[in-house]
Amino acid sequence: MVGGGQLARMTHEAGIPLGIRFKLLSDTLQDSAAQVVGDVVAGDYRDLATLRAFAQGCDVLTFDHEHVPTEHLRVLEADGVLVRPGAEALVHAQDKGVMRARLDALGVPSPRHRIVRDPADVAAFAAELGARADGGAADGFPLVLKTVRGGYDGKGVWVVDSADDAAVAEPFRAGVPVLAEEKVDYVRELAANVVRSPHGQAVAYPVVESRQVDGVCDTVIAPAPGLDRDLALRAEQLALRIAKELGVVGHLAVELFETRDGGVLVNELAMRPHNSGHWTQDGAITSQFANHVRAVLDLPLGDPRPRAPWTVMCNVLGGDYPDMYGAYLHCMARDPQLKIHMYGKDVKPGRKVGHVNTYGDDLDDVLERARHAAGYLRGTITE
């Protein structure tokens, strides 16, 4: 696996019972996954020679993140390395422009969008959106600008409220392509997680509700409460169809907006285990990490169904205090059913350092327990 973050850490954990020998390419030997994996190479995933040397002796190469240059992946594939997901699929999770164009071609519902090169393009796009708007934002603003490559967790995303805002928008300073999108007035965010194997076998996890705070995933509720059953089925089928059409191997997370007219729009794609699937570790028969491993090795996939009526995941973000140990003890003592997942990272304010899962029959209780633990660990709840 390329990338030493928490996704690799948890993928290794899930591979142990499957008997998998896990090899890691990590930036440093101190990274989250590097602390717990036996066979670690420290190196730069942007360097082709490093990737080629690492791939030697791997049965299959997969990823903790989307940042390995697409051209390097193509070279590795030409070398005969089994890259899963392959470059042709992964590029859709790396490049939002490529993703939008492909989803348009497939007729997949997305927010209205355009690749823009400069503020004048943004103004023209906004005018078109405004002309089509039925009341409200008749000038087309606010709209969203995203760097086509490299964003995550709210990074690389800007909301601009006017043509004046757009005129000084940060992403244009770097001269990189930018994707402009309408700012969707959604009901809530959902995520449809599926896993697909080279065999073409695929499984769908229940559609979840994902709540963001400041652009970072805060809470995931599985399944999404009160979600219309037909809409849930359509979202699952949409994700399965995208996985198939794009040739995804492994885990695919489809981030969705639930719209006020009872539909969904695709927001983002991720082709790796995803924060919206962390609940599966304790809440599903087979976790997203185990199924990702099974898929990339072309093993039969495991049952994705939930084990409890409700599972809630809350991210643990770093707070003002670097030492979480006292809070960690408190949370375990307060709730013996709590499932804590720590990433071995130094605590920095706002940094994802872990998550907690809770499950049970009563959503209010399950939600309260997860929120309390995450808040207590961060230091925003002190009782």
Next chain:
Amino acid sequence: MVGGGQLARMTHEAGIPLGIRFKLLSDTLQDSAAQVVGDVVAGDYRDLATLRAFAQGCDVLTFDHEHVPTEHLRVLEADGVLVRPGAEALVHAQDKGVMRARLDALGVPSPRHRIVRDPADVAAFAAELGARADGGAADGFPLVLKTVRGGYDGKGVWVVDSADDAAVAEPFRAGVPVLAEEKVDYVRELAANVVRSPHGQAVAYPVVESRQVDGVCDTVIAPAPGLDRDLALRAEQLALRIAKELGVVGHLAVELFETRDGGVLVNELAMRPHNSGHWTQDGAITSQFANHVRAVLDLPLGDPRPRAPWTVMCNVLGGDYPDMYGAYLHCMARDPQLKIHMYGKDVKPGRKVGHVNTYGDDLDDVLERARHAAGYLRGTITE
């Protein structure tokens, strides 16, 4: 952790979400746990200097097996190393003579037993058993001889049917102390698993039924089917009491015989995660491995309750074919709910190379699925 077997492998797996940095002393770098742990020292656990060097920088030392010499543990404790369980507790899992004497002093019900030095001692003990027997085995035979130290999985145990048998019994050849025990005519074998922390917090898992084949654990059913509720409670309380009286820190497995008069006798003690607790990985809220880690680090313990009405564990033993890969694929494809746990060991006939867990509402179904998978992986079932 000292010892690189599957128990260490699965303890590391359980420590990852807790954020634990795991260090391993393993015989070789190819051992089961050494394949998946980052920080591994290859060395001999019987060598005091090796143990002392390994313990440097460990917050706490715990064990995958009982074979570290007690006197070395005492030296480490005198050095200031936190050894958990400590030597004073662990000796009861290392030395069956010490264990029997202590349990007798505590009034814990055990099979009748005596330390014997030679065949004449065995004959005298058998005569006493015979004199007290109410019919049946009036000569006191058959009885069981066990080496006081070093046995496991049926190794170090002999059943002798007569004084003539005893006269040529293998354990006397080595001149080591031998424990003679009556051969209990039990209904079935049970196991009571508990975990205790230095704080004195303790949790009890449901009492399970353990079925042995040729002295090796074959199937564990959780909870033990049809077990009288009062007897289950008494068995749990007995295990908790033993853990407290012996000062156990970590996991304690108490292997029991269920007797025909509705009681239990203590067969063996193990102070580490135990085969009779493997079902907890998929069947309990908190696994025995996670609770062992929590206990030895004096973290609050996790909820031991089951997540499903029935969980069954079957060991996967090596069969005649060294390559299990085809069977592994078949089992995953046949039962997407199957939980496979492989140890990364080379397949040898009769060797424990993994286990499977199944769970659900219908015991017959759960049992059939686990047995089928274990049999198919071994090669004794081919359809």
